[in-house]
């Protein structure tokens with residue numbers, strides 16, 4: 001297994017190109033199942049999770065070509081293989097977003113239940129509740145969910161919580177249903193908004209995507225489209241922390257500030273200067289790093305996917321910070337590893353208290369989820385000596401050549417092949 005080796009102490013200065021959003025790409029690639037023809041997506045990030053989605057779509061009978069620009073040609077009903085197997089789904093739980101489009105387009109799907117992952121149990125009860133409300137017959141057995149419905153019908157669905165992929169699944173299902181679907185308490189993430197935009201390009205009638213109430217008038221058929229994927233606000237936020245930590249000056253090329261309001265607000269509260277420029281978002285590390293209090297919330301609240309990264313910044317702040325992780329029940333796996341590097345963090349349930357001003361020292365560390373891994377690389381940038389981040393495959397799931405992008409702005413970081 002490869003590892004990333006970071007030598008602490010560099011000040012980061014320069015431009016970092018921000019790639020397409022992983023969490024937009026995954027549902028969008030799945031949406032290519034809906035129209036009767038090949039759709040083209042540009043600015044697709046080269047990530048392990050995207051490769052997994054490509055493999056899954058091929059497994060379902062799609063022709064999938066290209067890398068940064070992908071063309072996906074869905075199968076005819078005759079050729080479609082309507083099963084997403086455990087071997088694939090277990091490596092990426094977001095595979096569940098093929099469920100809605102498969103049932104909507106082909107009337108049936110058998111998808112392995114994603115099961116939990118390192119950060120939590122990750123249930124799909126809301127996905128299934130919505131599909132059942134639309135008339136689908138649902139059967140669970142042997143760890144798979146079988147969903148069947150000749151033609152889904154519109155329904156009003158009130159989600160228990162604004163689940164991102166739950167909302168995305170139901171939007172795609174509703175696009176080809178008969179009649180009107182209203183999704184209340186919908187997720188408001190920019191990636192959900194981008195999906196609504198793509199469905200409308202296909203000929204769907206979606207209003208309110210990006211707000212808490214989404215209305216979809218079902219249509220009989222959708223047309224293939226071409227679309228450029230929005231930039232990744234979490235990749236951008238991760239590199240913003242690198243700039244803040246090293247008192248650097250970094251332009252996040254292509255980042256869209258309007259997707260990052262909560263992240264930018266907390267960067268400024270921590271003493272960074274953040275300015276919006278034509279080419280993206282510029283982050284300048286301030287003098288003192290100031291303590292911050294963070295509670296993760298559904299968008300537009302502070303994103304859980306940035307919690308681990310901000311925790312590293314808090315270890316360097318002048319004072320005590322508090323973080324409350326309200327979305328996932330087990331998303332503090334980075335804490336023991338940061339503590340081994342010298343951080344002073346106390347976790348009590350969903351709350352973490354971080355006493356700042358601690359000197360970090362490089363160590364061999366490893367993480368068990370994507371954003372925790374990224375936070376260890378960030379810690380290595382300001383730790384004395386060398387930090388080795390093991391199990392780099394977690395990083396490769398969500399960051400395209402992170403070491404290259406950091407080296408491009410002066411970090412001493414390299415990937416060591418196993």
Ligand code: EPZ
Nearest residue numbers: 023094122123124125126127162163164165166305327328
């Ligand atoms: C999406 O996951 C993202 N993944 C996650 O990013 C992100 O952390 C998460 O949204 C929250 O913002 C993709 O978009 C591919 P949820 P998702 O359904 O959709 C509970 C990353 O690092 N819930 O919004 O799986 C669930 O347990 C990843 O890029 C139910 O109870 O998250 C959780 O507590 C990690 N029942 C909360 O809702 C359901 O049916 C939010 O989950 C669905 C969800």
